[in-house]
Amino acid sequence: MKIFLDTAETDVVRKHFKTGLIDGLTTNPSLIRKSGRKHEEVYQEFKDIGLNDISMEVIGNTENMISEGKRLSKKFGKVATIKVPCTVDGLLACKELAENNIRVNVTLIFSPDQAILAAKAGAAYVSPFVGRVDDNSFGGLCLIKDIANVYAKQNWTSTEILAASIRNVRDVGRAFEYGANICTIPTKV
Numbered sequence: 670m671k672i673f674l675d676t677a678e679t680d681v682v683r684k685h686f687k688t689g690l691i692d693g694l695t696t697n698p699s700l701i702r703k704s705g706r707k708h709e710e711v712y713q714e715f716k717d718i719g720l721n722d723i724s725m726e727v728i729g730n731t732e733n734m735i736s737e738g739k740r741l742s743k744k745f746g747k748v749a750t751i752k753v754p755c756t757v758d759g760l761l762a763c764k765e766l767a768e769n770n771i772r773v774n775v776t777l778i779f780s781p782d783q784a785i786l787a788a789k790a791g792a793a794y795v796s797p798f799v800g801r802v803d804d805n806s807f808g809g810l811c812l813i814k815d816i817a818n819v820y821a822k823q824n825w826t827s828t829e830i831l832a833a834s835i836r837n838v839r840d841v842g843r844a845f846e847y848g849a850n851i852c853t854i855p856t857k858v
Contacts, residue, residue: 670845670850670851670852671692671693671850671851671852672690672691672692672851672852672853672854673691673692673693673694673695673722673724673831673851673852673853673854674691674693674694674695674853674854674855674856675694675695675696675700675833675835675853675854675855676694676696676700676855676856677696677697677700677701677703677704677706677711678704678856679704679711679714679715679718681856682694682715682718682720683718685856686718686719686720691720692722692851693720693721693722693723693724693750693851693853694715694720694722694723694724694853695724695752695774695796695831695833695853696711696723696724696725696726697726697752698726698728708725709741709744712725712741712745712749713745715748716745716748720748721747721748722748722750722772723745723748723749723750724750724751724752724774724776724794725741725745725749725750725751725752726752726753726776727741727751727752727753727762728754729758730758731757731758731759731761731762731765734751734753734758734759734762734766735762735765735766737751738751738753738762738766738771738773739766739769739771742766742769742771749771749772750772750773750774750793750794751766751771751772751773751774752773752774752775752776752796753766753773753774753775753776754775754776754777755775755776755777755778755779755783755786755787755795756777759775760775760786760787760790761790763775763787763790763791763792764790764791766791767790767791767792767793768791772793772794773790773791773792773793773794774792774793774794774795774796774831775787775790775792775794775795775796776796776798776833777796777798778795778796778797778798778812778816779797779798779801779802779812780812781812781815781816781819783795784797784816784819784820784828784830785819787828788820788825788827788828792828793827793828793829794828794829794830794831794851795816795828795829795830795831796831796832796833796853797809797812797813797816797830797832797833798833798834799812799813799832799833799834799835799836799840799844800834800835800836800840801834802834803836809834809840810840810843810844810847811847813830813832813844813847813848813849814847814848816830816848817830817847817848817849818848820848821848829850829851830848830849830850830851831849831850831851831852831853832844832849832851832852832853833853835852835853835854835855835858836855836858837858838858841854841858
């Protein structure tokens with residue numbers, strides 16, 4: 670079981686990382702924009718804090734995601750996990766990046782079918798959005814369980830389930846119970 674923080678607040682990350690309980694970090698461009706800082710400046714500070722797994726989101730078409738993913742991986746090394754959306758362009762970018770030994774987090778997973786495609790594309794992580802799925806009257810935690818069941822039945826061990834969009838403490842425990850390998854949690858949770 671791993672715990673990631675979902676934030677762009679470097680002071681908060683520094684404080685919680687010192688506990689020895691934080692294994693990584695997810696963030697996104699909108700969280701970083703709120704900080705008023707540049708993305709790569711924030712990534713570098715996270716790396717300097719000691720985080721060894723930072724999901725860095727890339728956007729655009731396939732070519733843009735691939736080139737930006739390769740650039741970020743080269744600049745930040747092994748701490749960089751390139752975060753792409755579960756779209757056609759994102760899955761094609763995932764495949765190319767994974768073939769270049771770059772760790773990829775495929776985000777915006779709302780179904781087991783998407784998790785299967787992401788795993789086939791070489792994703793290190795799939796990020797089902799528990800809270801957003803709950804918002805749409807479908808069980809977010811059930812999605813975690815469904816993905817874990819498919820991966821287990823297929824003996825798929827190379828892609829980890831990173832539960833995202835978690836909104837309460839109870840869902841953290843349940844996500845792990847239902848098969849998540851990692852939970853990324855906002856600091857308020």
